[in-house]
Amino acid sequence: MLKVENVVKAFGSLTVLDGVSLAVHPGEVVTILGSSGSGKSTLIRCINGIETLDGGHITVDDFDVSKPRELAEARKRSGTVFQLFNLYPHMTALSNITLAPIEVLKRPRAEVEAEGRALLASVGLADKIDVYPAQLSGGQRQRVGICRALAMKPRYLLLDEVTSALDPEMTSEVLDILAKLAREGTTMVFVTHEIEFARRISHRIVFLEKGKLITDLATAEFFSAEGGLALPRVAQFLSKMQKA
């Protein structure tokens, strides 16, 4: 289980996360919604240990990300896909994918490369194995980014606005892959602005507002009049997003 308990994170005088608690069970798809600056991305960055916590605890399968010794184990269990892809520009698509399994999991290169090729083929990039990120389109880069996370066989897939930098056509390329992963039972923490898509694939939706988690509801309930829509901020957010 991925457990976020009372997490506080501040940048100087700005409190970005203010006592956030959340639990994600294996097999669940949990979507995090909220306006820009509500702390969604920061929450992901706290879970994968890029940011240090100012309060509270995060554990990934009981490994505490605040403890340096346990962080390494926690990181082996989660895989992150980033908004701006964050690929390694000096490495081919395949090397981007195989680096961490070889270096961190110490798995044999030949085995990892075979899996990497299969992963790229599964997202329609079989012909891009030896291509560098600069030669790929945005959608292709993000598909490599997803493969890179999947190559670690993570128990939890963390998706940080993975389609925000893509045009609608490329967005659908990437969402199709995520939908497939969701059907296969991949556990996902999904930060997004793609509300309709989130509604289709998520089991639960949580809503962040100014660093506070204000609802945590089953998807159907979140979109129901007596559930999420009864909360003025959620109703306002959803109506704004649907207009856009």
Add this chain to the structure above:
Amino acid sequence: MRYADFTPYDLVLLAQGLGVTLWVFLVTTAIGLVIGLAWGIIRFYRVPLATPAIDFVSEFLKNSPVLVQLFLVYFGVPGLMHVDMTPVFAATITLSANTAAFIYVIVVSAIESVGRDQIEAARAFGLSRWQVLRHIIAPQAIAFSAGPLTALLVNQLQVTSLISVIGVMDLAKIGANLNLRTLKPFVVWTVVGALYYVAAKLVALAGARIEARLRAHAVFRGL
């Protein structure tokens, strides 16, 4: 043949001088590279106390004349510490340290040139600081630094001529001796200058070739 005439043996002397210059250049470059790189890595690991100490030493080496540093090491250090100092040894220490200080600057900026987002991604996937340095930062930083490093080394090759002042028999010193004997400064310094030029050009060409190879995968080649 008069004493002041050029002789074929002068060519041997010039070749020997060039040999000394190149030897001092290569040795001090190698030492400077190791030290400058080590300093850069210490800074990358944010070792407490060590980083400000390195910054202080490197600032001193960058902002004072090499000639002054040379005098300090050759004349100052033996008197203070009661040790013997040969001209070649003093020259090696001084130029190595000076080169290290400038290589340190290049290493630091090359490390910082690598995008934070990639480093964060690698860390999030569990790579250690050392693995990030080795697999993510180093390959890109080396490609980034090839140009500035070549420019620095071309300059450091010229700077070696200062060691002639403390009596090292390098190309400049041979030139000075030849000039005193023949009293034909225009000929002597033209030949000496041409030899430095050829040596520097070879360094620049080698650097350009290495840089081209390192950047082979970069798609963007300028406007």
